[in-house]
Amino acid sequence: GEDVEQSLFLSVREGDSSVINCTYTDSSSTYLYWYKQEPGAGLQLLTYIFSNMDMKQDQRLTVLLNKKDKHLSLRIADTQTGDSAIYFCAETGFQKLVFGTGTRLLVSP
């Protein structure tokens, strides 16, 4: 079945870059997503990448996809305290999303 894994915790200083990693097992995934969840709130879609792409950049966010290794990463440049949240990667199976365990990003001043 599908399985998506992430490291649980990442701590960075304000202004540094953050890299959140994700591995998945379903090679038939069409799209891969990154979501941000702030405390008590629903998920906010940050960005997504189509499986035939290697990289996608959107302002401070860069997504890298290594399809051979089934590895996805999210880089946040110039990380701010407002970026502190839980970040979930997700991949599509057949119309449903399978989520990773979430990475808690803590940004310190």
Added chain:
Amino acid sequence: GAVVSQHPSWVICKSGTSVKIECRSLDFQATTMFWYRQFPKQSLMLMATSNEGSKATYEQGVEKDKFLINHASLTLSTLTVTSAHPEDSSFYICSVLQGDTEAFFGQGTRLTVV
């Protein structure tokens, strides 16, 4: 993108009572909606896929008689937690998929059963 509204955002109920959570797609006709549950410090787990006009499809391990899903229109799906118990306390989130590219989520409902 689609706007998804979930109500209520927060509810406390007594053990043994039932609670209904609504999920509305405000600007998009959703034939399919998804219900997720998130326990503290854990990931989202898909509970069921709600299909307009037909029965919901439940994931393995989710009791369909306990979590009743009704998707009576293209803009509304409801999840009723029947005979709630403290172990049902969780964060429930609905979502809609727009095409194959984007999923939009409600703001979530935090259920506390006392």
